[in-house]
Amino acid sequence: MTPKLSVIMTVYNGEAFLQETLDAVFGQTFTDFELVVVNNGCTDGTQAMLDGVTDDRLRVVQNPNGKTFGEGIRVAYENAQAQYLAVQDADDVPLPDRFKLQVAALDCDDLLGLVSSAFEDIDQDGRHLANNFPPTDQAGLIDAIQTHSPMAHSTYMYRKTASDQVGGYPAEYAYGPDFGLVVRLIKADWKIQVLGEILLKLRQHAGQASLASDLGVTRAHDAYHLYSEASELEGASGSARKAGRKNVTKCRVRYGLALIGENRLGKGLSHILKAVLNQPLYSSVYLGYRLGRKLRLVKPAQA
Structure with missing residues (x-):
């Protein structure tokens, strides 16, 4: 049964x-x-x-x-x-x-x-x-x-x-x-x-990863495309819609950087450029933040 x-x-x-x-x-x-x-x-x-x-x-x-x-x-x-x-x-x-x-x-x-x-x-x-x-x-x-x-x-x-x-x-x-x-x-x-x-x-324990994780191209791909789908839902308030657009832009920048990190330069730059064209100020600030983090990660320790 x-x-x-x-x-x-x-x-x-x-x-x-x-x-x-x-x-x-x-x-x-x-x-x-x-x-x-x-x-x-x-x-x-x-x-x-x-x-x-x-x-x-x-x-x-x-x-x-x-x-x-x-x-x-x-x-x-x-x-x-x-x-x-x-x-x-x-x-x-x-x-x-x-x-x-x-x-x-x-x-x-x-x-x-x-x-x-x-x-x-x-x-x-x-x-x-x-x-x-x-x-x-x-x-x-x-x-x-x-x-x-x-x-x-x-x-x-x-x-x-x-x-x-x-x-x-x-x-x-x-x-x-x-x-x-x-x-x-x-x-x-x-x-x-x-x-x-x-x-x-x-x-919550070590080894877990979620959609929000900034790990690898696949996760970055999923986050960008899923939040893009979510942004198309009807019924969101004006403030939520605005926050959602920023989130999609942020995820797109992450996706572009992840692609560049795997030597897929053309596709990665294309996503970053489209993010900048869509939301110039926010995407530029966020891109600067992400690049700053990357640079600090590889900066040699000071004697």
């Missing part, structure tokens, strides 16, 4: 935190779910830990050549069977009622495409860092995503028919497909809801 909820998880060398996450998932008050775990080429003891799980709601999918988060999450998505999908990162901890409350929200509104929640940041030892309360109204969310991703992917639960309508996780993004999914759901007129209650502990 097909469960009502598919919980999807990707893991790469996650043995340090995986057991706590599994215990919290299988301890949920809502029980009609399957847990689809994609082993994204783990080389530590993760697979042995998964082999030791006796709960028959677990399904493990091997993805030995997985290189990016985007690849792994799309494999998990393709293997999910239920009408609702919940995302669960392998190092985060869902609170006991998370699935129950989010399923109830989707059950109550057929136009609701995705439901998220507030969340708590914790460190690698589980100590409290901060509480995060994203906007609970759609207008506030549209404003927020002009400049950042306010919702944690591990708080997402969404309707499969809605995500299928927009093509699931965008294949062109290796590191930001979760952000892309939200933008495209909003474009397709699906409602997005954020529950004001904290339903997840989001772990």
